[in-house]
Amino acid sequence: MESAVTRGVGPPDGGYGWFIVLATFLVFGLTFGVIKSFGVFYVEIHRYFATTATGTSWITSISIATVHIGAPVGAAMSACVGHRAVVMLGGLLSSVGMVAGAYAQNLLQLYITVGFLTGFGYALTWTPTVAMLGCYFEKRRPMANALASAGECIITFLFTPFFQLLVDEYSWRGAMLVLGAVQLNLCVCGALLRPLSNLAEKHPTEGDRLEEMSQTHMDPERANIRSQSLRSKVLHYVDYTLIANPHFMLYSMFGVFAALGFFAPALFLVPYARSQGIEEYQAAALMSISAALDLSGRLLFGWVANLRLVQTIHQLTVTVILLGVVLLLCPLASTFTQLAAFSASYGLVFGATVSIHITVLAEVVGVSRLGSALGFFMLIRSSGGLLGPPIAGFFIDKMGNYSTGFLMAGVALILSALFLLLLHHMTRRGRDTQLQAKGSSSAAEKNNEDPE
Numbered sequence: 001m002e003s004a005v006t007r008g009v010g011p012p013d014g015g016y017g018w019f020i021v022l023a024t025f026l027v028f029g030l031t032f033g034v035i036k037s038f039g040v041f042y043v044e045i046h047r048y049f050a051t052t053a054t055g056t057s058w059i060t061s062i063s064i065a066t067v068h069i070g071a072p073v074g075a076a077m078s079a080c081v082g083h084r085a086v087v088m089l090g091g092l093l094s095s096v097g098m099v100a101g102a103y104a105q106n107l108l109q110l111y112i113t114v115g116f117l118t119g120f121g122y123a124l125t126w127t128p129t130v131a132m133l134g135c136y137f138e139k140r141r142p143m144a145n146a147l148a149s150a151g152e153c154i155i156t157f158l159f160t161p162f163f164q165l166l167v168d169e170y171s172w173r174g175a176m177l178v179l180g181a182v183q184l185n186l187c188v189c190g191a192l193l194r195p196l197s198n199l200a201e202k203h204p205t206e207g208d209r210l211e212e213m214s215q216t217h218m219d220p221e222r223a224n225i226r227s228q229s230l231r232s233k234v235l236h237y238v239d240y241t242l243i244a245n246p247h248f249m250l251y252s253m254f255g256v257f258a259a260l261g262f263f264a265p266a267l268f269l270v271p272y273a274r275s276q277g278i279e280e281y282q283a284a285a286l287m288s289i290s291a292a293l294d295l296s297g298r299l300l301f302g303w304v305a306n307l308r309l310v311q312t313i314h315q316l317t318v319t320v321i322l323l324g325v326v327l328l329l330c331p332l333a334s335t336f337t338q339l340a341a342f343s344a345s346y347g348l349v350f351g352a353t354v355s356i357h358i359t360v361l362a363e364v365v366g367v368s369r370l371g372s373a374l375g376f377f378m379l380i381r382s383s384g385g386l387l388g389p390p391i392a393g394f395f396i397d398k399m400g401n402y403s404t405g406f407l408m409a410g411v412a413l414i415l416s417a418l419f420l421l422l423l424h425h426m427t428r429r430g431r432d433t434q435l436q437a438k439g440s441s442s443a444a445e446k447n448n449e450d451p452e
Contacts, residue, residue: 011367016194017136017144020129023192024148027087027129029155030094030186031067031122034179035060035263036156036291039270040163040284044172046271049107053271053402054393059107060267061389062115063122064259068382070123072375078128079371083193090124091186093117099180102173114176118183125186127378128193131371134362135196141362142312146302146355150295153351157291160270164284242376247364250423252380257416258320258357259384261409264392265327265346266290272402276334289340290347297351305356312360313427317420319352320413327410331403364423388412 011017038060046056078086097117104110130148137144166175242248269290273283301319305312326345333342358374365373392405 011136011138011196013137013140017133019192019194020133020136021144021148023189024129024133025151026155026185026189027125027151028149029151030183030189031126033152033155033159034183035063036152036266037159037163037287039267039287040160040167041172041175042267043271043274043280044167045107045110048172051107052393053396054390055107057264057267057389057393059110059115060263061386062111063119064263064389065382065386066116066119067122067126068259068378068380068385070120071127071378072372074124074127075131075371075375077124078131082195083128083132084190084195086128087125087190087193088187089190090121090126091184091188091190093121093124094186095121095180095183097121097180098176098183102176102180121183121186123378125189127371127374129189130358131374132193132196134358134367134370138367140306142302142305142356142359145358146298146305149354149358150298152354153291153295153298153347157288157295160284160287160291161281164281242365242369242373245365247423247426248373248376249380250419250426251361251364252377254416254419254423255357255377255381256384257412257419259381260388260391260412261324261327261416262350262388262413263385264388264405264409265330267389268392268396268402268405269343272330272406273336273339275402276339278336278339282336286339286343290343290350293344293347294351297348297353298355299351301352302355305359311424312356312363313420313424316353316356316360317417317424319349319356320417320420323349323353324410324413324417327406327413330406330410331401384412 042056042060045059046053049056074086074090097113097119100117101110101114104113133144133148134141163175163179166178170178266287269286270283273286274280278286301315305315323346326342326349330342330346333339361373361377362370388409392408395404395408396402398404
């Protein structure tokens, strides 16, 4: 049974919240950090099964899409049975999926195990953990999100050469077995998620239900109250009214196009370097360089966002456009030095982007709806995560060059920035309308007070 701790009305912005940051740090690393490091496995699996770039990329894309599609399930389950139990279950599923994938005999089995089962485990761990982090922090939320998401960079930095070493020593199957064991640490992350409040929901007994039903038949007004209560409970678990929120839907469309470009570069960077004649450990080192600068970008620009010098949506728009431009320049790099410079630039701007996109989502919908908003945002964004790597793989197969995958990702990211510009315009117009209405109301009240 989860122990609760009594806090003040507002988020503590510290205290045990730093343990929540630590748990979220590890969850980011053991989920999206592993996905970003999977390029090492991609090369070996592509060679072992002698398949196309598109076919191999489906493993990662199915995993990414399942994380997104399963996010609302994770949010609803955590609201129902608690964050801790859901995250620990997700950690167990992630481990089982990776271990089962080590024994796969064809790509279809890898799609089911590493793609679907591990991806669903990631969904059950990531969404509740990030939602709880948002509950523990308010004033320091941008910095807390930046520190937590840094786990993705640090573990990518460490795991990419580690995976290459495991593959060389034990083959890709043995490396997956080790990775499955490592991912059991997600269960430890779940154990750290102590609930913020000791206010527990009151679960009615069978007698209470019978009494309520008898009173409902006697009093239509009570039936209406019961209906409103049921609706409130449903909204507590899954806030479906977000779909009717135009600001949220615009931000979700940004997420779809951004997801088309977010995941393909990390998957294809190592294969692209190998195709340019870079030896395997140098190719793996490119991901470590990217991860190191990714960490710097998250911390630096998370700190900048925390200062509130500019609106976070402005900061996000600029970094997304810069990220797209960097990806469009990738085909110009062919030597290790040039690819290292590209990896550093890509990592820095990528870190600047992801350090604040959750903060912007919280500003769009409000903290009270962040749990459901994260679930729906991930669900809608899943189409981009599912199609991004295979579309890039399709262009690679047709053109015979890995650089075309980076061009596709760059174009998708620049298009995603258009939705951020539309969102900012809609928000500013709504604010101006409210100010005009408030000014008109004040003028009318003043005229009413003045008899002349």
